[in-house]
Amino acid sequence: MTAAPHPDPAVVGLQRLVEGVSGLRWNPAQLPGALERLSPLLAAHGGLPGLLSTARAQPRVAEQVAAAFTVGETWFMRIxxxxxxxxxxxxxxxxxxxxxxxxxxxxxxxxxxxxxxxxxxxxxxxxxxxxxxxxxxxxxxxxxxxxxxxxxxxxxxxxxxxxxxxxxxxxxxxxxxxxxxxxxxxxxxxxxxxxxxxxxxxxxxxxxxxxxxxxxxxxxxxxxxxxxxxxxxxxxxxxxxxxxxxxxxxxxxxxxRPAARPEVPRMERPVTPARPVPFTPVPAVPAGPPVDAFAEVRRRAYERPEDPDAQLALALALLDAGQPDRAARTLKFVQTLLDRPDLPEWTLARGQAALAAARQRLERP
Ligand SMILES: C[S@@+](CC[C@H](N)C(=O)[O-])C[C@H]1O[C@@H](n2cnc3c(N)ncnc32)[C@H](O)[C@@H]1O
Incomplete structure (x- = not known):
């Protein structure tokens, strides 16, 4: 039996956003807890309609909204x-x-x-x-x-x-x-x-x-x-x-995956436009004790000047903080790190993909 739509159109919009962005199944029982977790973002955007319109324009904000509806229960050596x-x-x-x-x-x-x-x-x-x-x-x-x-x-x-x-x-x-x-x-x-x-x-x-x-x-x-x-x-x-x-x-x-099977059938989403994969997080919705995410990312970058991951994270944090010039300079520095001949192949591949995604974000209006 399908549940009746929520009487508040903003909540219906929220449901569509969460389902579309994350693939999560809507569970109305999660709504009060999720709204509580989203309260800093809701306050920053003047309520749910304002947050939804930002989230529709900014995939990373949409993901933060959807993340409030996840269940994170886990433990070491589970199964x-x-x-x-x-x-x-x-x-x-x-x-x-x-x-x-x-x-x-x-x-x-x-x-x-x-x-x-x-x-x-x-x-x-x-x-x-x-x-x-x-x-x-x-x-x-x-x-x-x-x-x-x-x-x-x-x-x-x-x-x-x-x-x-x-x-x-x-x-x-x-x-x-x-x-x-x-x-x-x-x-x-x-x-x-x-x-x-x-x-x-x-x-x-x-x-x-x-x-x-x-x-x-x-x-x-x-x-x-x-x-x-x-x-x-x-x-x-x-x-x-x-x-x-x-x-x-x-x-x-x-x-x-069978050893002899070279191809995996494509089962792509029908209409969603391609989006770059975010590389390292800068949370806007802290859970538990507040985390100064920007300071943490910057500290890691200063502690690990040779680490492309740490420098990429800093570039993304600078982008998020509205500092595109500094982000661009950091991305140039990341490129020099990735040019190093001794870099493991996998780190290089990951780094290049993340660098391309970060540059795309930088170039976006
Ligand atoms: C119950 S935990 C499972 C953790 C661990 N795999 C385990 O078995 O203990 C589910 C996790 O999936 C994540 N998740 C749900 N939808 C996701 C999505 N679309 N993309 C990435 N992670 C997602 C949630 O944020 C949550 O942390």
Missing amino acids: REQLLALPDLVPRPSGGVVRAWSAGCSTGEEAYALAAVFQERGVPVEVWGSDLRADAVLSAQRGEYGRWSFRGVDDALRDRHFERCGEAFRARPALRQAARFLVHNLQDPAPMTGLSVVSCRNVTIYLQPEAVQRVYARLVAALVPGGVLLLAPSDPRPDAALGLELVPLPGASAFR
């Missing part, structure tokens, strides 16, 4: 049977480094767990974690968690990868170096390819059915042949047209 099976399951690339993506990583526990299971077996690994929620991505970058994030996790495993930091546990340097995070909307093309593992668990369960299969098609296209897709037992099944093989595991299952 451990899948994670523990991975090192024996995934193809090892010729360079030896396994690349993995936690798509919809929330505050990052899943990404760090992916890194940990490979490091436990001595396998070099690079993990990208991405989420629509900029505040969650910032929290993932901090890599500090309370006890609740480790529920059901063996203390010894936790302590091998996290060190105590007061009441919290902070990812140790080896784990932190293996995991990188970015804001990414799963409605956009995948920000990377050549992956041995994509984990997108407990994410598509919240999406509309049409959006789910488009997301899966993109995730599968990002996998190398033989690469593994992890979904949670409650997530919708991938369409048979994607040609995935079901891999039974003790107490769980996974999907594998």
